[in-house]
């Protein structure tokens with residue numbers, strides 16, 4: 001049976017050049033299928049705001065949303081390492097506030113680690129969490145919670161000074177005790193340098209071929225009614241949206257035309273029960 005990874009096993013995977021596979025999941029069936037497919041890590045990302053809850057950004061996602069979805073994932077993926085996002089402004093205000101919120105997600109969400117967006121500016125919070133025994137995954141580059149500050153979902157690392165800042169952020173997170181760092185929408189060259197300089201694994205999304213692992217959003221790779229599947233960095237592995245739409249369309253047609261249900265879908269009563277019933281009605 002598949003065994004849940006540990007953070008030291010992930011560090012070893014980096015040393016041995018064994019790529020780490022990560023996918024998001026937000027509910028019982030998606031997590032179950034991901035575990036059955038031998039995924040290394042499941043991320044209960046705040047991308048659930050976009051792909052499950054229909055928000056434009058991840059900003060409205062709450063701790064309760066993350067806890068609710070994490071619990072379902074944890075019930076399904078009992079042998080997979082699960083990371084949950086700390087949502088917008090649930091960290092970074094004060095260390096006490098960060099710790100209280102982190103404790104809620106860990107205790108009620110039943111996950112093994114937390115992910116926080118940001119670099120040098122959040123390292124004190126990362127240190128506090130790691131000091132409290134909580135494994136922390138960093139997240140740099142395009143950090144969706146800061147989408148308005150970044151003026152949109154743009155590739156990072158192209159402008160003068162951006163590359164140095166990304167590297168400084170990654171090193172600061174590593175020094176603060178992060179066990180891995182997601183690098184999102186960063187040029188392949190910069191992600192390569194960061195991955196080479198760090199001893200902790202980097203997990204890329206739209207960050208090229210050299211990261212120590214890759215993460216993609218479940219609904220994106222399956223074209224499962226996702227607003228994001230047309231993105232350059234997403235590879236489509238199945239078109240579930242089309243399969244599901246066609247299947248529901250056929251069901252609608254069958255119901256309207258009387259093709260469903262058939263005798264095989266129906267339950268029958270013994271004859272004497274029916275006779276009694278007709279008898280009652282006649283009285």
Ligand code: KIV
Nearest residue numbers: 024045046047182215
């Ligand atoms: O929320 C999320 O799904 C993420 C991934 C895109 C890395 O942060």
